[in-house]
Amino acid sequence: MLVLFLLFRFLPVVGAVFLSLTDYxxxxxxxxxxxxxxxxxxxxxxxxxxxxxxxxxxxxxVPLTVLLxxxxxxxxxQVVWKRGFFRGVFFLPYVTSIVxxxxxxxxxxxxxxxxxxxxxxLVSVGPIDFLGQSGSVLASIAVTSAWKGFxxxxxxxxxxxxxVPKSYLEAAMIDGAGSWQRFRYITLPxxxxxxxxxxxxxxxxxxxxxxAMYVMTGGGPVRSSxxxxxxxxxSGFKYFDFGYASAIxxxxxxxxxxxxxxxxxxxxxxx
Amino acid sequence: MVNVLERPPVRELSESPAVGRRPVxxxxxxxxxxxxxxVTIVPFAAMxxxxxxxxxxxxxxxxLNPANFxxxxxxxxxxSSDIPRWTVNSLLYSLVSVVCVLLFxxxxxxxxxxxxxxxxxxxxxxxxxxxxVPFQATLIPSYILVSRLxxxxxxxxxIVPTLANSQAVFLMRQFIGQLPDELFEAAEIDGAGxxxxxxxxxxxxxxxxxxxxxxxxFLWHWNDxxxxxxxxxxxxMQTLTVGLATLQTQAVPINQVMAGATITVVPSLLVFxxxxxxxxxxxxxxxxxx
Numbered sequence: 001m002l003v004l005f006l007l008f009r010f011l012p013v014v015g016a017v018f019l020s021l022t023d024y025x026x027x028x029x030x031x032x033x034x035x036x037x038x039x040x041x042x043x044x045x046x047x048x049x050x051x052x053x054x055x056x057x058x059x060x061x062v063p064l065t066v067l068l069x070x071x072x073x074x075x076x077x078q079v080v081w082k083r084g085f086f087r088g089v090f091f092l093p094y095v096t097s098i099v100x101x102x103x104x105x106x107x108x109x110x111x112x113x114x115x116x117x118x119x120x121x122l123v124s125v126g127p128i129d130f131l132g133q134s135g136s137v138l139a140s141i142a143v144t145s146a147w148k149g150f151x152x153x154x155x156x157x158x159x160x161x162x163x164v165p166k167s168y169l170e171a172a173m174i175d176g177a178g179s180w181q182r183f184r185y186i187t188l189p190x191x192x193x194x195x196x197x198x199x200x201x202x203x204x205x206x207x208x209x210x211x212a213m214y215v216m217t218g219g220g221p222v223r224s225s226x227x228x229x230x231x232x233x234x235s236g237f238k239y240f241d242f243g244y245a246s247a248i249x250x251x252x253x254x255x256x257x258x259x260x261x262x263x264x265x266x267x268x269x270x271x
Numbered sequence: 272m273v274n275v276l277e278r279p280p281v282r283e284l285s286e287s288p289a290v291g292r293r294p295v296x297x298x299x300x301x302x303x304x305x306x307x308x309x310v311t312i313v314p315f316a317a318m319x320x321x322x323x324x325x326x327x328x329x330x331x332x333x334x335l336n337p338a339n340f341x342x343x344x345x346x347x348x349x350x351s352s353d354i355p356r357w358t359v360n361s362l363l364y365s366l367v368s369v370v371c372v373l374l375f376x377x378x379x380x381x382x383x384x385x386x387x388x389x390x391x392x393x394x395x396x397x398x399x400x401x402x403x404v405p406f407q408a409t410l411i412p413s414y415i416l417v418s419r420l421x422x423x424x425x426x427x428x429x430i431v432p433t434l435a436n437s438q439a440v441f442l443m444r445q446f447i448g449q450l451p452d453e454l455f456e457a458a459e460i461d462g463a464g465x466x467x468x469x470x471x472x473x474x475x476x477x478x479x480x481x482x483x484x485x486x487x488x489f490l491w492h493w494n495d496x497x498x499x500x501x502x503x504x505x506x507x508m509q510t511l512t513v514g515l516a517t518l519q520t521q522a523v524p525i526n527q528v529m530a531g532a533t534i535t536v537v538p539s540l541l542v543f544x545x546x547x548x549x550x551x552x553x554x555x556x557x558x559x560x561x
Contacts (some may be wrong), residue, residue, distance in 0.1 A: 015412030097494030
């Protein structure tokens with residue numbers, strides 16, 4: 001079993017670093033090129049595009065999903081009525097695959113006979129080609145991913161909300177604090193570490209976006225939904241430029257590492 | 272694919288709502304909740320409706336008429352695509368992985384938690400370190416490794432590399448570490464061998480964790496996309512999730528795509544329906560992420 005882990009867990013990690021310093025091709029032939037792949041990345045306009053797309057997507061997706069999961073968690077916490085049922089409904093998309101979500105929403109967004117444009121048509125709006133315009137494509141994909149995944153963060157935030165000591169809230173109420181004030185000055189500060197955890201998990205997830213783009217847009221229109229992992233996938237499995245693709249993977253690793261280290265620093269005392 | 276961070280601890284308290292709500296809130300909040308729930312469920316409902324709608328008609332709003340429901344889309348998509356074969360592949364990929372990952376992870380977790388052996392700490396930290404590396408960063412070396420073993424487009428290549436699941440080992444080590452040492456000492460004094468201790472003491476005690484982890488491993492594999500996409504290159508070796516993605520790029524009518532989508536989602540829904548409580552509780556407690 002240790003062999004299994006050595007071979008398939010450790011070797012690929014070491015291999016990624018090694019490959020990124022070579023020009024490994026599909027033939028298996030390679031030469032050592034030192035940091036050439038990285039300098040090539042710096043001047044590659046596709047890499048810049050992928051980086052900008054991934055960052056833009058992250059900036060749209062993370063607030064969207066955190067607000068959605070916090071909103072539903074607060075609603076579930078406040079309303080006792082059928083809580084188990086509603087929690088189940090919100091969690092349902094989470095157990096399905098992102099590919100399924102992408103297939104469903106691709107049809108929902110469709111300009112010709114999509115559900116959303118049919119509904120908008122009833123109030124004489126559109127049709128809007130949500131996935132066909134560079135201005136709306138990333139937001140549309142972000143909505144899809146948020147729909148698919150918000151149930152996870154919602155559950156974690158709900159557990160956090162339920163752990164806020166009730167005596168604090170009661171004391172604040174006696175002192176005359178309204179519901180917004182209680183939320184803003186008691187619940188939110190108490191929730192801070194958990195909110196932060198959710199923020200980091202969702203940010204890391206956003207940087208790894210690929211499946212939804214592959215299925216919904218193929219990276220288009222004109223590479224306006226072409227993420228880092230998409231760039232990695234194309235470099236590896238379309239151009240078979242394995243060394244270059246490995247370098248992209250390490251850049252991704254570096255970004256994820258920095259995000260987690262920032263989290264460790266900021267909430268390190270809670271561990 | 273894996274979650275690399277430890278969640279901050281949460282104290283479990285009562286499920287009762289926050290104190291002091293104004294009368295207005297009593298109606299607006301449930302209404303808001305219901306509306307959000309409807310919006311969440313609409314894509315699924317639309318998927319099922321379109322999957323059962325007659326293929327000739329418009330997809331919307333004719334699809335809403337239950338009088339016209341038909342299984343035609345299902346039979347067509349089943350006969351024109353490789354869905355039965357993809358289902359077998361997905362089941363193999365998921366179920367074999369569940370069994371092996373549970374076995375390996377509980378054994379390795381037990382060793383890391385309760386056994387003393389040289390280099391234990393270093394090896395465990397190496398495990399933790401691999402958790403930090405996103406799967407996509409090791410995609411290329413893993414693929415090259417599989418191709419060197421001549422395992423591309425085979426079940427070996429699909430399944431074996433995913434069995435080295437560090438997150439599962441980590442979870443098992445945390446849980447088994449909490450079991451009292453006296454238990455193992457007593458068993459040893461009574462003359463129980465390693466294998467006997469593992470099967471008679473460890474396994475029965477970790478059964479709830481095994482169940483939870485099993486559900487997650489199943490969902491990870493059933494819903495996985497990038498690895499099966501890269502490894503299963505011929506149509507015969509695709510999983511259901513990859514197959515669904517290829518289905519909708521071909522000129523397959525939308526009713527049939529939705530019928531295919533409905534088929535892929537059934538196992539997830541079964542897991543969800545039967546084990547929802549288990550899943551939601553374990554996320555709240557441990558922060559496991561599928």
